Amino acid sequence: MQRDRMARLGTMTLATTPRETSGGLVYRQRLATRVTHWLWAISLFFLLLSGLQIFMARPDLYIGQQSGFQFDNAVLSIDAVQNADGSLSGVTDLFGHRFDTTGWLGVVETASGPTPRAFPTWATIPSYRDLGSGRVVHFFFAWLLVGTLALWLVASLANGHLRRDLLPGRADFRDLPRDIRRHLRLRFEHRREYNTLQKLSYVAVLLVALPLMIATGLSMSPGFNAFAPWLLDVFGGRQTARTIHFLAMLFLVAFFVVHVLMVVLAGPFNELRSIVTGWYRTRPEASDA
Template sequence: MPEFFPWWVAVTHFLNLFFLLLLARSGLEVLSAFPKLYWYDNCPPGREWLRFSKKMYGADSRKPWTSLDEEEAWTPLIALPGKKNIGLGRHWHFMSVQFWILTGLVYIVLVFATGYWHYLIPTHWSIIPDSINSLGTYLHFQIPSKIPGEPFEPAQKLTYFIIIFLLAPFQVLTGAAMSPSVLARFPWYGKIFHGKQGARSLHFLGLVAFAVFTVIHVFMVLIHDVPKEAASIVLANQDANGIEAIIIGCAGLFLILVLHVVITWFSLRYRRRTQRMLGVMVNPFERVISKSFLSRERFHSKDISPYFRVNGYPPTGEHYEQLAEEGFQDYRLPIGGLVDHPVSLSLADLRGLGGQSQITKHNCIQGWTAVAQWGGVPLARIIELVGPQERAKHIVFYAFDDKGLTEGEGRYGFFYGSIPVHLATNPQSILALEMNGEPLPIEHGAPVRVRLETQLGFKMVKWVCAIEFIEDYRDIGMGQGGWREDQQYYANAAGI
């Protein structure tokens, strides 16, 4: 039999704690952007099963509101980094999950390579009644006996098996079920968890399960022989000096606390640097998913959501309001840049290019979802019409929306977004002119909005006033590829 507490268990135990805490805090930052949990992807206001906000909005509210009004600013004491920074929170979450999974894989390989799995994986159903007996012993304020020849009693062994081999993979699987690229490419996968909202709720419950386990785990260490347990967990040696192990263990916990304080402070103080540093590890993965996965979503008219949230208030500029009053009759969409045939198209011209209709699920970066039918012009036909030059690698969509007026919060400038040209050639990438069989409503982007079904909603620019083909998005705005990326530190690729 292998050692009861080998050194690699102590090392991976420490790393697991560090990365799990990063995941939990950054996950709470993501949750704060839409602090409501649903079991259905329609996300009807007021029908959530759990809410972490005092704000109440209704589908029939007389006062206009948008999903951004539902966002909460949680304290950096619990959220990473806190204070309405979903962009940086997502960066930390997706960076941490890579290292957490890597730590877990190393641990699993060593578990089976060394034979340690004998201590973790039950081999007989008797573990269940034995575990119940162990719990009864605890309830009688006694310590149950360990399994002969093993370091754990039955309840411990069963719990560790559940946490390591069931709960941890469950968190990874439910996390993947919230990716718009994964859901669009593999619609069947989301159905396993009852849609994205089901996966989101289960993912949160998984976090709660980890938190409960951690509390109970610490309590169990305290009621057992603390010096001996500390020697095993910290120094991987039951016979080591227990007091020394406690001191080293407390120093390790203090180090984790200090690292989290520094990480939080740095993220809030140097947001652009944080975006760029974490982007080195996060962005390549997002780009690969965005490039590799094509949408295969096919919903039916019965799946269309009765209520579709609005994200952001419509433009308030005089020119846009005049166009809207006249039904956008004089609207023209200039398309130029690095193209051989620049054009300026009216809505009639756009419709004349041929239409496409699709019923798809919208995935907002905040976390809410809704299904709608979109009709419009495939972006592939726009590409054929204007003939991009070889140097053209990205497409920029400019909006009428002056965010300094419609959003504020210290941010400014007209909204824009960019995508790589290859994304525009996807079968379900369109310039939408209609929604649910009617002309596109103003609140949802009239007269023209972008639809990219493998991406998060912020990439689907609304109220489009111009399109430009460019070589490098770093020459536009603040150089991050879009207004949200510039001002709120989002990732440029948005497939997860």
């Protein structure tokens, strides 16, 4: 009986080796990775909706140090206009091109009827206009995001997750065309290692987009400006930093949509088990030259 137990333990040990590609359960996600993943998901959800609440106070984006009527540096503007018949229309100006966005941006349906409002009530926290509460929620989850990213970075450096699993090497870049073809054909590899597109997307989010969000957010803080005024110069002014902050948010939303789609297409049960318990079922894949 003791011999059988040792044999089972040996099989489990072999199943968790980094280069395992045959069928079977492998321990793919460490505890630190799983915990920080869900903390990021919660933080980004509240940051997005509270951020849109804050953005409604001035739903315009500019490039440069300053903004106002005397400057011609707007890249995005969401507004409500009154039509000749007295009705309201939502309009969005993007790089000088005007679009009717009634019902989505500028003018939305509420219990009171068509209402001048940059975003629908379901897209903001709180759902009603409350800049103060939106800022409180936003800053709380912003610091939670900062702490979670710091925790993940320390843990990933200590356990080798960053070097071993995320940073792409030469072999990954050589495999990139093949990986793109497989994704276009909806043929997904089920192995312990991340594929090249996963590595590139995770690096873009964890080492570029999230730090950029944090840095641009800090650059809009008057208190942090007093501590590190040079950060505003790095981003070319508060208005440019605000625009970059908004664009980084759009990138993260796009990543989330694609990420969820890939989870569904690749097998949601297996993917969710991996990020909840750490265990992932691999499957041999046919070669795709």
